[in-house]
Amino acid sequence: MEKDSNTGGDSIQNDFVKYDESNNNHNNHEAAAEVLEKGDIFFFYRPKAKVVDDGSGGGDVKSIEDIRRFFMVTASSTTTATTTVDNTGGKYQGQFDNTNRTTSKEEGESSRYRLFVIGKKSLPEIRTTEARRSERYWAKVGGIFENPQELTKELLADEFRKGDAARPVGEGKYAIVKHQDHAELAYILEMPEEPGEAQRELGIEKEASYIVSVINPKVPVPAGYPSSEEPPNYPESILKEFGQNENFVSLARDLRFINFQNAQMILVGAREGKDVIQKEFGVDIKEEKETVHSADVFSKLKIEKDRVPIKPLIEGKFE
Numbered sequence: 001m002e003k004d005s006n007t008g009g010d011s012i013q014n015d016f017v018k019y020d021e022s023n024n025n026h027n028n029h030e031a032a033a034e035v036l037e038k039g040d041i042f043f044f045y046r047p048k049a050k051v052v053d054d055g056s057g058g059g060d061v062k063s064i065e066d067i068r069r070f071f072m073v074t075a076s077s078t079t080t081a082t083t084t085v086d087n088t089g090g091k092y093q094g095q096f097d098n099t100n101r102t103t104s105k106e107e108g109e110s111s112r113y114r115l116f117v118i119g120k121k122s123l124p125e126i127r128t129t130e131a132r133r134s135e136r137y138w139a140k141v142g143g144i145f146e147n148p149q150e151l152t153k154e155l156l157a158d159e160f161r162k163g164d165a166a167r168p169v170g171e172g173k174y175a176i177v178k179h180q181d182h183a184e185l186a187y188i189l190e191m192p193e194e195p196g197e198a199q200r201e202l203g204i205e206k207e208a209s210y211i212v213s214v215i216n217p218k219v220p221v222p223a224g225y226p227s228s229e230e231p232p233n234y235p236e237s238i239l240k241e242f243g244q245n246e247n248f249v250s251l252a253r254d255l256r257f258i259n260f261q262n263a264q265m266i267l268v269g270a271r272e273g274k275d276v277i278q279k280e281f282g283v284d285i286k287e288e289k290e291t292v293h294s295a296d297v298f299s300k301l302k303i304e305k306d307r308v309p310i311k312p313l314i315e316g317k318f319e
Helices: 009-015 148-156 197-202 274-281
Strands: 016-018 034-047 067-076 082-084 103-105 112-118 136-145 167-179 182-191 207-215 248-250 264-272 283-285
Touching: 067 148, 112 148, 136 148, 167 197, 167 274, 167 283, 182 264, 182 274, 182 283, 207 274, 264 274, 274 283
Parallel strands: none
Antiparallel strands: 016 283, 034 067, 034 167, 067 112, 082 103, 112 136, 136 264, 167 182, 182 207, 207 248, 207 264
């Protein structure tokens, strides 16, 4: 991965405190991890149309069986937004890097909003042993957005029936961390304060991390994983990062892999618990106490409280 992907690296340490290895009495501590990105994380679910159309007037979700799609949103705050322009003047939407190509760059820190569609409608289980194939969950980048209004418009749009807009079910802080030869997405849940029934069914833990790999667009999609209708529109500078004889490529190789719509990923549960993540990564994700009045899903994503059910976010109960 290119060094300049750590733009804003000094600011990373403001929210992710380095673990003091001097407190560790032995010298075989794992290699220090490198924080590649940090920011806010959100979770949403979209109910099935039949729930909205059940005739009861309630439209309430009772379990994961009533859910059509499960989304994860990352809003990064470590990289200045940059649009890469190729030699013919065409732009690659959603590209945020500082390569030697011609770039137009905005001053100051800017967020990038990624919308991920999570397969199996839940996050994978955290295991202490090697994950079985069935526990390697597929996901794809459903969209890249430059501002929260565009993201919100996508999430709150009625997909099939009036009322089947996505509903918030969690928010917190995340970091994408390069650890040895792989990358992990680690997060801490801030709302609800403790996971409820809704979070448990969707696999949302209080604190957890997941190994992230990207499916190689140069080779056929491995058996057992869905094919994307359209491949990610990677420019040649990124395509060359993929070899011809590998199905999966670690996100640690280049964080830009997930900056393009339709990029496909594999998530594998890795660690659970803040203390474990801090000890093994050497970083501490700071938790902020949030309430319905201060929740980032409303203040940062610009979602109006009266437009969405809030019980899943506040009480951890489906609605």
